[in-house]
Amino acid sequence: MPIKLPESLPAYDILQSEGVMVMGAARAARQDIRPLRIGLLNLMPMKITTETQFARLIGATPLQIDFHLIRMSEHQSRHTAPEHMEAFYRTFAEVEATGEKFDGLIITGAPVETLDFEEVTYWDELQRIFDWTQSHVHSTFGVCWGAMAMAWHFHKIPKHILDHKAFGCFRQRVLQPSSPFLTGFSDDVLIPVSRWTEMREEDMAKAEGLKVLIASPETGPCLVEDAAHRALWIFNHFEYDSETLKKEYDRDVASGTPINVPLNYYPENDPSRPPLNRWRSHAHLLYGNWINQIYQTTPYDMADIGE
Numbered sequence: 001m002p003i004k005l006p007e008s009l010p011a012y013d014i015l016q017s018e019g020v021m022v023m024g025a026a027r028a029a030r031q032d033i034r035p036l037r038i039g040l041l042n043l044m045p046m047k048i049t050t051e052t053q054f055a056r057l058i059g060a061t062p063l064q065i066d067f068h069l070i071r072m073s074e075h076q077s078r079h080t081a082p083e084h085m086e087a088f089y090r091t092f093a094e095v096e097a098t099g100e101k102f103d104g105l106i107i108t109g110a111p112v113e114t115l116d117f118e119e120v121t122y123w124d125e126l127q128r129i130f131d132w133t134q135s136h137v138h139s140t141f142g143v144c145w146g147a148m149a150m151a152w153h154f155h156k157i158p159k160h161i162l163d164h165k166a167f168g169c170f171r172q173r174v175l176q177p178s179s180p181f182l183t184g185f186s187d188d189v190l191i192p193v194s195r196w197t198e199m200r201e202e203d204m205a206k207a208e209g210l211k212v213l214i215a216s217p218e219t220g221p222c223l224v225e226d227a228a229h230r231a232l233w234i235f236n237h238f239e240y241d242s243e244t245l246k247k248e249y250d251r252d253v254a255s256g257t258p259i260n261v262p263l264n265y266y267p268e269n270d271p272s273r274p275p276l277n278r279w280r281s282h283a284h285l286l287y288g289n290w291i292n293q294i295y296q297t298t299p300y301d302m303a304d305i306g307e
Helices: 010-017 025-028 047-058 082-088 092-098 123-134 145-155 243-254 280-297
Strands: 035-042 064-069 088-092 102-107 137-143 162-175 188-199 212-218 222-227 231-234
Touching: 035 047, 035 231, 047 064, 047 212, 047 280, 064 092, 064 222, 082 088, 082 102, 082 231, 088 092, 092 123, 102 280, 123 137, 123 145, 137 145, 137 280, 145 188, 145 222, 162 243, 162 280, 188 243, 188 280
Parallel strands: 035 064, 035 102, 064 088, 102 137, 137 231
Antiparallel strands: 162 188, 162 212, 212 222, 222 231
């Protein structure tokens, strides 16, 4: 089944050109099934890039997905045209007011990771969103800073500032191969990492009910299940496009910002050569497994979500 997107959304044409099945509202209405309602709370500055990356992954499953774009109520995007935000996004306040529920919600990272959580201008509203997920979302997937924020809100697990940026593609070890979220995974996986902060397994061990599913001795926990809050956290970036790290590297080089060549990314670590995407298959596996678990466990009557 395809993913339902507005036909004027930039991601529609991009994904269609890549062979991802997409459908407009008219075709979706003729499908005699209940689609899964998946929301994306997009905290990243480049909204169109991020929404396309996640739509690509969740749209590759056999299930029909009804995709909803959500933004913070007061925070205004400075890097995406107001017309795009007005046409395709709703504020959380608008979503909350309707009382609607979601089978799944992805909460992205944000370029605020070196700030204390309480210093982030929209922190109060984000905490309200986290609490709202417990009664209105069947499964929540926090990504990078979004995952760290969930860990702090629900368990007071601190983040730690690194003395240098973790930047490149790092090998991660699968610790819980029997997890349904890791069906089909190899014993180890390569995943893009780009952050100045980390969370540590010893801190997570003090919290009750957490299960570290994937981790690396170099970059720490990668994927964590918080079953009590029906949540997954991933601190790295399976959703990245092939050239996302290259764009970050080129931007920093152009601005004179000290940055290392991203590790294990370019062939022979040569930035003059096109990078190779060696994480795409596991990215589709993870998000496909997440969608499948939602499908297997979410109530058919959406009113029962969170009950």
